[in-house]
Amino acid sequence: MRQGTEFTVPPTYAPIPPAIHPRHAAVDAQTAAWAETFAIGSEELRGRLVRHDIGTFSARILPAGHEEVVALLSDFVLWLFGVDDGFCEEGALGRRPGDLTAALHRLLRVAQNPEAPMLLDDPLARGLRDLRRRVARYGTAGQTAAWVAALREYFFSVVWEASHRTAGTVPSLNDYTLMRLYDGATTVVFPLLEMGHGYELGAHERDRPDVRAAAEMASFVITWDNDLFSHHKESRGAGYYLNVLRVLQHEYAITLDQALALAIGQRDRVLCAFLRLWDSLLDDASPQLRQYLQSLASFIRGSQDWGITSLRYTTPEDPASLPTHFTDSPSDTSPDPLDIPAISWWWDLLPAGPPRTVHHPAPGRAPFAHGTTTA
Template sequence: MGPELTVPPIYSPLRSAIHPRHVAIEAHTGEWAEEFSIGSPELRSQLVKSDIGTFAARIFPEGREEVITIAADFMLWIFGVDDGYCEEGEIGTRPGELLGALSRLIRIAQNPEVPMLADDPLALGLRDLRYRMDRYGTPVQVTRWVEAIGDYFQAVVWESFHRSQGTVPGLNDYTMMRMYDGATPIILPMLEMAYGYELQPNERDHTSVRAIAEMAHFIIGWDNDILSHHKEHRTGGYYLNAVRVLAQEYGIGHGQALVTAIAYRDRVMDLFLRMAEFLKATGSPQLRQYIDSLGDFIRGAQEWEITSVRYTTPDDPADLPSTFRDTPTDNSPEPLDIPAISWWWDLVPNLQDDTASRGTAYGSSVSVPSFLHPMAQRTA
């Protein structure tokens, strides 16, 4: 078990925003959790008190309320799976049984009409979510949502294996899998749905656009690791996060590992901002909205985590920051020595030449490379 750690303000020069209907969204999610009996009564009470609806309202500050409520209900559902099945449930240390249970759930997401799990609360909740997704999403968006749930399930089974063995994975494997076991990719189709558009494949599947989405997954996942360390380590049981992985990888104490984790996520945040400015200068209006939504997702997660009782744990208060800083602790233009993600740095042109000229605020005017990027060659 690691030591108590004081988390300093983290680098986040992103806008703070929340949907004007956040109170109603929060109330709806609490009612939905009760209607479908998500988790045990104790777990459900904890989840309802965690302001998950408010989190969703921060991700989509100008989005359609109907889609935001789907996202909020889904995030509560995911926590019901993660807390109830994976981390605290009996099958959380039995990867084979966990895979079987999750495979049955993914079948519900794929085909909600199948005559399976008729009395299972998680299955009933997932059916409801899928039918609502069909109402507001395109077939492509719904398919991506279902596939992302499958990727998340695969990642939590991987984590379950390490939990069953009491082992800590290496940094490269952890970095790769953390982008999936946090369930952040499942929200991406909803970023489009909430604003009523669908990214065209030539943009959505472009290497640079996939990379900036992965950067967002990384930042959100590592921020959660940093801000949830107190919640996780105080239980005395097995836990897996970036601080623990870095401590093992480099043979350092948890305090230095925290400093390193913050530096690594700062370097990725710096790259995310650079990539965002570049893509917004060369992409469609829909891509610009999508990238803005990724920024809202990152900032929304940060603000939720420093205020939600899920992480502040008022009965045993965590030493979390109440503010953010607008400068990074590490803005080196060099790639992180993590093979799974080091290629991100190859995608932003003139990275080193432009470092000094860039502003620190997201959305500020920056010098965009003048050469023709492949995305600019697309057919109008």
């Protein structure tokens, strides 16, 4: 795990094939222009964000999606980094939970009612108004409402993190796991997975416990991977940082190397469970649910590919030791639930009996997939 004093992330389990939208370069350029148009973040922060290949990230999440929604997702992810980096991690509000709550609620009001005469000269608010109008253009009223509701969840979790940053405390593993499902901003992307393919998943399928579990499993793997790949960047900073490796060290009084091995085992066990649940859900899934499940898989793999290649995490000025490839073998294949109460219920929904051969999610398996290229 370490070479000398360097923190090295080993190759992680990647059973899902890679894919990327053929217009990824154009989307990346468009997002850089969008960031300048709305002056997202400070000039210095904006200059960093537009070099992080966020358009490529979006293109990996929606490799066969409508280009307009791929671009919308890319702009939205950059906007989220503007909030997370500018407001929370690097800004003064990140240590003032009360003031941060007020600021985020004002932004939430803009998302709820973009016509409200509030924050008219605020760059983040103007960018959010544009995003909200595009969400309404490409999504249904229900999807727009779901997007706003997920944004509220994300804001709520960001304030929770700010409270720990202010106090300099480390949460329990259970609390961290629960809040990471939201403060990683994965749930606020989920409505765009549907919009990207021009369908609306019915509530009778989206709200099923097993479908919710699959989405939460995807969030867990994505955010655990993000914590692995971002640890070098975050731990080099002068300020407070919150990361699963730090949480595991605090929870179990273990070394960083031990925490790294444990975190990889946790994400591998959840990913194996996701694959089993994914496969069983396909048995009676509608075409819309099939596409949604495929998009969750693409989100997982896209986050892996982007995480080890983006300048955001490779930090060439102080190079991070990240993997250059992945592995076909999980480090933990136990069928038992993780000892984390907030998520242990996922394993109750797995199909009975021994695991059958899982057909790993591939771009061509979903009936709505089209125009996908691998990379």
